[in-house]
Amino acid sequence: MxxxxxxxxxxxxxxxxxxxxxTFQWTKQWYPIAVIEFLDPSRPHPVQLLGKELVLWRDRNNQWRCFEDRCPHRLVPLSEGRVEADGTLLCAYHAWRFDETGKCVSIPQSKDKDTENQHLNNPRSCAIAYPTQEQQGLLWVWPESGDQAEQESQSRKPxxxxxxxxxxxxxxxxxxxxxxxxxxxxxxxxxxxxxxxxxxxxxxxxxxxxxxxxxxxxxxxxxxxxxxxxxxxxxxxxxxxxxxxxxxxxxxxxxxxxxxxxxxxxxxxxxxxxxxxxxxxxxxxxxxxxxxxxxxxxxxxxxxxxxxxxxxxxxxxxxxxxxxxxLHYQEKIIARQGTQNWLSAVYTPNPxxxxxxxxxxxxxxxxxxGIPWAEGTNPELPPPQRDKQQLFDVWSTHTQHCRVCQDALKNINRTRLFAYIGAGVCLLFAVILDARMVAMTLGSQSLKEVGSWLMIPPSGAFWGAIVGAIILALGGYYLKKLSRLFYVYEFGHSQND
The missing domain is CATH 3.30.530 (Alpha-D-Glucose-1,6-Bisphosphate; Chain A, domain 4)
Incomplete structure (x- = not known):
């Protein structure tokens, strides 16, 4: 009704x-944290969720996994490590390796194999794993770990x-x-x-x-x-x-x-x-x-x-x-007012x-x-960003995480380089054409006749080379402007007429 x-x-x-x-339980939910086709399966990816530092990586079964982004050994980020050929995640600090469940499967600095197995069987050697699933092209993460979290995650759909x-x-x-x-x-x-x-x-x-x-x-x-x-x-x-x-x-x-x-x-x-x-x-x-x-x-x-x-x-x-x-500045303005009651801070008279x-x-x-941030997360908002280039940053908020855009940027930069090289070749070709005709004339005609020849327009090949150089140079210029959109896109409403 x-x-x-x-x-x-x-x-x-x-x-x-x-x-x-x-009360709604924020940590007992599925969250979409990445688009699978945009992830590079050859390396780990750092992400954040509810203030937790996490790492995504693809295992030997081509399944994406999510761990807490810290090695249990010395607590360095696993996202700075490697995905190895055998489908394990390697910490690049001391080469500890972890399988898809988070179990440590290799500690190469151990005294001998028996000592290594003893360390591997200690639960403290395990990475902290979080439930994941892949649905509709998205990678979903359940932000609690452990056996109970695994059971609870299976009872709720994203x-x-x-x-x-x-x-x-x-x-x-x-x-x-x-x-x-x-x-x-x-x-x-x-x-x-x-x-x-x-x-x-x-x-x-x-x-x-x-x-x-x-x-x-x-x-x-x-x-x-x-x-x-x-x-x-x-x-x-x-x-x-x-x-x-x-x-x-x-x-x-x-x-x-x-x-x-x-x-x-x-x-x-x-x-x-x-x-x-x-x-x-x-x-x-x-x-x-x-x-x-x-x-x-x-x-x-x-x-x-x-x-x-x-x-x-x-x-x-x-x-x-x-x-x-x-939205960036609104959040900071309301926070500065220090009120916990949103309705008392705004005026909303319309339906x-x-x-x-x-x-x-x-x-x-x-x-x-509000959001229950993970323990240890500083709940304070960052200060407002006054540098518009930083505020409208595209590289660190999208491009560096998107394999599709990184590949496109490489191709655009490569094409731009070829365009500039092509423009230079066309220009050189035009100069050679012109100089060659002058040289031929000097070798076969008198100075007076050469002067009259210089009044004749250059050949079609010459102008074709000049036009080609201009087109290629403009193409390179606009490709450079296009490539900038992968890094930053500034906008101002006062200019949006």
Whole structure:
């Protein structure tokens, strides 16, 4: 049953909804932490989750594993080690090796084999392993370790997208995207609970700040639940849309669905995992479900157009950075106010804020008030980043973790080098052509005749070489500008007319 809240004074969800159910347990959940196709299986990958330092690596059975990122020997990071040919993870400090379960299988500095076996059988020699599973192209991690965690993880399913399980020709999945964002989990979720910002923040890409910032209401589609979140729909919607729903499924999924009257559907699957204070990891994907007549609906702006994955990744910054600057500073501004009550710090008079308020109430009343960071994690937020090049950094938040983008960058740089070399060769060829004709003329004609010959335009081959040099040089220049997008993409709303 749908409950409609139409009066501004009733925007805040009823406190009676937040009763009885047990508090949401953040550590007893599955989190998507990586896109498998973007990981390099030849090396370990450091990641963070709930303040824990973890390492991902692929074992001899081609299964991805997750360990705590510290060797039990001297507590150095295993992510600085190696994945060996036998499918073990080697600590590069003293060459201890670990199998897929975390058991240590080699301590080469032992006095003899018996002594080594004695050390290997000591539980203290084991790496700390966390449950993992691979679903829908994502690597999921359960952030508790041990036998009990293994059992509990098997009793709960990750927040999958049902449409991707259908294996139907009607379902078109576009590329996954992953990015570390310089603001917290709650501010990411707050942002995607807020459709009102879209035509304003994403002016020119997803509407107009001057024409499309209009009134709409948000209708509760699913009552709030500690374990299953809540859902709201928008009203009114475009004439071609039957229903548009924002569905929050804790701890990590916001599923935004637009169902069209012709049977088509557009789904934006937005995952976010809390990594460390002031940071989160976003993994997203568009899913297009064809209409009854087989027509594919439009996706999110130009990102639904056919393009290589790496191009979609670098162009994603043009969208993400439009919100990034707001959320990074918003989090710091609210923290500086020192209030524990989010509602008392903001002014939310319009019905468009209903879902944001519900999220904050869920977090406060149902989920312990915030992320329970791992022991030893400094809960203080990092200071606001004033250097825009650092704030809009793409390399350390995406490219260095993405095998697809690293390969593309190498190819672009190689092509750019060839373009510059080609431009130089063309220019040299043009000079040789011109000099050769002059030399031939000097050898066969008088000085007077040479002067008249110089008035004749150069040959077509000469101009062809010059044009080729210009085209190749411009190509190299624009490839250099393209390669920069793998490192940084700066954005300012004041320049977005």
């Amino acid at each position: 749908v409950t409609q809240i139409s009066q501004p004074e009733k925007i805040s969800p009823d406190t009676q909804l937040f009763t009885e159910e047990a 927040r999958l997208i049902p449409e991707l399980e259908e294996k139907s020709d009607k379902v078109v999945k576009l590329f996954w995207y992953v990015r570390d964002m310089p603001f917290g989990w709650d501010y990411f979720m707050e942002n995607v609970c807020d459709p009102a910002h879209v035509p304003v923040s994403h002016h020119g890409m997803m509407g107009s700040r001057y024409k499309d910032a209009k009134y709409y209401n948000m209708i509760r589609e699913r009552e709030i639940s500690t374990q299953n979140g809540f859902a709201f729909s928008l009203e009114p919607v475009a004439p071609t849309i039957e229903k548009a729903v924002h569905d929050f499924q804790p701890p990590c999924l916001m599923k935004i669905s637009s169902s069209f009257k012709d049977g088509a559907k557009f789904i934006l699957a937005l995952y976010v995992s809390p990594t460390r204070p002031g940071w989160c990891r976003h993994i997203g994907c568009q899913i297009l479900v064809k209409s009854n007549e087989g027509k594919t609906p439009k996706g999110l702006a130009f990102f639904a157009l056919p393009m290589p994955t790496w191009l979609g990744h670098i162009l994603a910054s043009s969208f993400l950075h439009q919100d990034l600057v707001f 468009q804020d209903k879902m944001v308020i519900t999220l904050r109430k869920w977090l406060e009343k149902r989920a312990g008030g």
